[in-house]
Amino acid sequence: MLSRTADCLFWLGRYSERAGNVARGLAATLRMALLANPLSAADDEWRALLIATGCEPGFRERHAGLTQDAAVQWLTLDSGNPGGIAAGIEAARRNARTVRTALTVDMWEAINDTWIEFRRLDSSAIRGDRLPGFLDWVRSRTLLFNGAAADTMLRNDAWRFCHLGTILERADNTARLLDVRHPAFAAEAAEDAANYAQWQAVLRSVSALRAFQHVYHARLSPARVAELLLLRPELPRSLLACYRRVEQTLDAIAEANGGQRGECHRLAGALHGRLRQGDVDGILEAGLHDFLTGIIDQNMLLGQEIGQFYLNGRQP
Known part of the structure; x- marks a missing residue:
């Protein structure tokens, strides 16, 4: 196998998994933040997630203070965050497109359809009661890709x-x-x-x-x-x-x-x-x-x- 092809496949796996992992971490942190008391404890939960995902340095460069809305935006829809969901989906699809002939039809459709649907989203997708549904969607798309790879490759x-x-x-x-x-x-x-x-x-x-x-x-x-x-x-x-x-x-x-x-x-x-x-x-x-x-x-x-x-x- 050409090393370039191996490289793209390796990073396809990493970026797809990363997007799903961020969604899992966000769902758990959202639950913890809702239970936290006082408010400073909720901020600690979001700070912990930023650290765990390796996204805290970039967040601090772009934001003067830490709020739930800012953290969620940074980890989900902000393409400027290389460790966030948006960058993960984009990079996974870019690598998949490069090695499309090495993938099965089901794998390509799982990645490409996720990318198409994600590009249609706007900031309302992560507001209020819609956020848990969005996170479930990201996680399910990662599971779909992993399942397609396991079952068809x-x-x-x-x-x-x-x-x-x-x-x-x-x-x-x-x-x-x-x-x-x-x-x-x-x-x-x-x-x-x-x-x-x-x-x-x-x-x-x-x-x-x-x-x-x-x-x-x-x-x-x-x-x-x-x-x-x-x-x-x-x-x-x-x-x-x-x-x-x-x-x-x-x-x-x-x-x-x-x-x-x-x-x-x-x-x-x-x-x-x-x-x-x-x-x-x-x-x-x-x-x-x-x-x-x-x-x-x-x-x-x-x-x-x-x-x-x-x-x-x-x-x-």
Whole structure:
């Protein structure tokens, strides 16, 4: 496969997943902001989401103060935000168009129809009671694309690079969402209503609240929530599940292309091994924030190494 084609497929997967992740985070934050009291606590929720999505620096450059309306606009319809939904949909469609012949009809239609419908929207789509419906629509469009890829794409290098981008972005999102609320997982954190709401918000952000109930059959606790999102292999958005699939996908790419491996393969294996051997009590005792920032840094490095070893160019 040409490296340029692989590059576009990789970033198609990343940008499509990113748009859906921002929508999930927005839905959970909107719920938390409605419950927050006093008003400053609501502002903290929006600030946390901006940090988790990596959009805070750009937001501060463009806005003098933080309000819910400004944060929602920045994360949804503002094409000037490279980490927002608008940029994600635009970039996903641009990459899909470049490699259209490598995609199935269902994949192309999922991306292209989303782009067409999104361009018809105006600011009224994110106002008031319409915002939750808009976020559900974005999430459903991401699920449609992922489902089309899973159900219709040949399991060749095109599939592998698209899937690799999706899973790498998903791992980064889970780590960032958990890290931004790490104080609620500290050893001294009280099991009160405020922290309970924080644990719920993290689970809702990755659509894992019902999964938690199925796995544990118990009340939320910081150790159980952290374990589910970090170390449980059966949760598709856990870090362990994501890096297992990243390592497997990179191995499959290497085996299909002469067996040559590089630093990206070593990093993926190291990340997977670290999580496979992890212990949630030890992680929390040593400090969840330090653990997650290390994972986030290694994830960024892994993406760069994949770009250097396999891809023609790297996009932000």
